Amino acid sequence: MQETEQRKVEEMSFKEASVELEQIVRALEKGDLELEESLERYSRGVELLASLRQRLANAEQRVQTLVDQANAPIVTIDTASAPATVFINE
Numbered sequence: 001m002q003e004t005e006q007r008k009v010e011e012m013s014f015k016e017a018s019v020e021l022e023q024i025v026r027a028l029e030k031g032d033l034e035l036e037e038s039l040e041r042y043s044r045g046v047e048l049l050a051s052l053r054q055r056l057a058n059a060e061q062r063v064q065t066l067v068d069q070a071n072a073p074i075v076t077i078d079t080a081s082a083p084a085t086v087f088i089n090e
Contacts, residue, residue, distance in 0.1 A: 006044065009051045021048040 009017060024045040027033060033041065 009047055012051075014052065014055055017048050017052055021045055021052065024048070 007016075012020070024041045027041060028038060028045070
């Protein structure tokens with residue numbers, strides 16, 4: 001993929017970025033790329049990995065916030081001292 005054709009990482013979904021990173025890793029592991037292409041792909045992979053890690057950290061923080069909210073004590077109102085209300089059918 002040429003540099004001019006690459007989408008900006010921040011415009012990609014998590015899955016798209018993950019798939020591209022996986023493709024880069026596979027291509028680098030083969031070892032048949034020219035040095036310049038390897039460096040280009042490695043650089044792109046670092047960019048993708050940083051974005052993915054940040055997104056995971058943000059998601060983890062959001063989940064923790066939701067868990068904390070779910071585990072927050074429930075505020076109740078003591079109604080034992082309130083006067084009783086009786087409904088009478090007339």
